[in-house]
Amino acid sequence: MSLGVIGCGKMGGALVEGAVNAGIIEGKEVFLFSRREEAAQNLALKIKGEVLPSLEILLEKSDTVLLCTKPGDLPTLLSSLGRFENQPARFISVAAGLSLAHLEQAYGSGIPMIRAMPNTPSLIGQGAAAYCLNDHASATDAAEAQKILGAVGIAHQVPEKLLDAVTGLSGSGPAFIYVLIEAMADGGVKMGIPRNQALELATQTVLGSALMVQQSGMHPAELKDMVTSPGGTTIAGVHSLEQNGFRAAIQNAIETSARRSQELGSS
Ligand SMILES: NC(=O)c1ccc[n+]([C@@H]2O[C@H](COP(=O)([O-])OP(=O)(O)OC[C@H]3O[C@@H](n4cnc5c(N)ncnc54)[C@H](OP(=O)(O)O)[C@@H]3O)[C@@H](O)[C@H]2O)c1
Structure with missing residues (x-):
């Protein structure tokens, strides 16, 4: 070769x-x-x-x-x-x-x-x-x-018809995750954690969670259910994410990026 x-x-x-x-x-x-x-x-x-x-x-x-x-x-x-x-x-x-x-x-x-x-x-x-x-x-x-x-x-x-969607998901996806990590670190800083520790904790949390999905073979919803105890802290945070349209924001980002890829391809 x-x-x-x-x-x-x-x-x-x-x-x-x-x-x-x-x-x-x-x-x-x-x-x-x-x-x-x-x-x-x-x-x-x-x-x-x-x-x-x-x-x-x-x-x-x-x-x-x-x-x-x-x-x-x-x-x-x-x-x-x-x-x-x-x-x-x-x-x-x-x-x-x-x-x-x-x-x-x-x-x-x-x-x-x-x-x-x-x-x-x-x-x-x-x-x-x-x-x-x-x-x-x-x-x-x-x-x-x-x-x-x-x-x-x-x-x-x-099939080629999915390549723009792939561009939105995994091609552009790293940037979305960088924004997530930065935002999580900012949240930690807002609550008093020093910046370098907040960034390290946020990064490791994203990495560890991705590896849990990959290595456990479990659906992310199942893993989420396992860490949300009744009346606890995590479900309160998840509720806040839902109220703020977190899932829709991520889906919209992928759709917008895929559509931009389509536009670039036809220009
Ligand atoms: N980076 C990403 O996240 C990513 C993800 C998926 C796909 N891609 C695709 O990967 C491709 C490259 O992106 P990149 O980020 O690697 O860009 P890049 O760092 O700018 O690299 C492009 C290279 O191509 C050279 N080049 C341009 N015209 C040339 C020519 N006619 N003959 C020989 N060399 C030439 C450039 O030379 P100069 O140094 O002189 O400009 C530069 O070294 C793009 O088409 C992009 O869509 C990138």
Whole structure:
């Protein structure tokens, strides 16, 4: 397997570092290209990969090419890639909002194309990603995508019509959780806990609760019921959350983010 990465920013770096750290690929099989050579060089140092002087050589040497530029830069890049003689076996795009049809149109001819939506916890191997395939992609292409995205967390194949929803849920979700952690810490500070302790307690509470859901296999409602004793402190807090529309606020955030992804994809 050889992996080319175009765009060595946050997401390109996270995915390739994750893949190398997980041992699914060796640094010497990773080829890098970025607009600023320095970005590619920095990543190459970390993973012992090779920076290539041109896109043409990168396409020639790579089985799979990860497209990790910002969405606005990708159509022009793809149309320039389509003109080279040697092509990889498949492309994986992580650009938010750019549909498979859009990617294919920019590239200009049929090739296995995977549209993925990873998230930033991929940086620490705790990502949550989903991906979909175009009509040219086979089970082998899906397996490659699963291997690369799965190296930095969980990855699910979904129909393309769900990718905007995934963007709202797990793509944007980390920001919602950061706001939650910050708000919980503020609540602690409001009640007199020193800031650093409040932040640490809030962070660990979110982490521990997520792990409880994951490791117990229990429904979150069941876990919530277990910690809300009759007439106690926790049910009083839960009641306050309900009064303030907490659930609806979270659902609305995911819906709004998904709709924004749809808008970006159609503009
Ligand atoms: N970060 C996230 O939370 C997240 C989550 C899911 C999906 N994504 C997707 O991941 C993609 C990358 O996001 P990011 O946050 O990693 O952005 P980023 O840090 O800005 O990285 C993008 C990189 O691509 C390089 N680049 C731009 N045009 C190029 C070209 N024509 N050829 C080669 N390199 C080029 C940029 O170079 P310069 O340094 O010169 O700008 C930059 O190094 C986006 O499409 C985004 O939608 C990001």
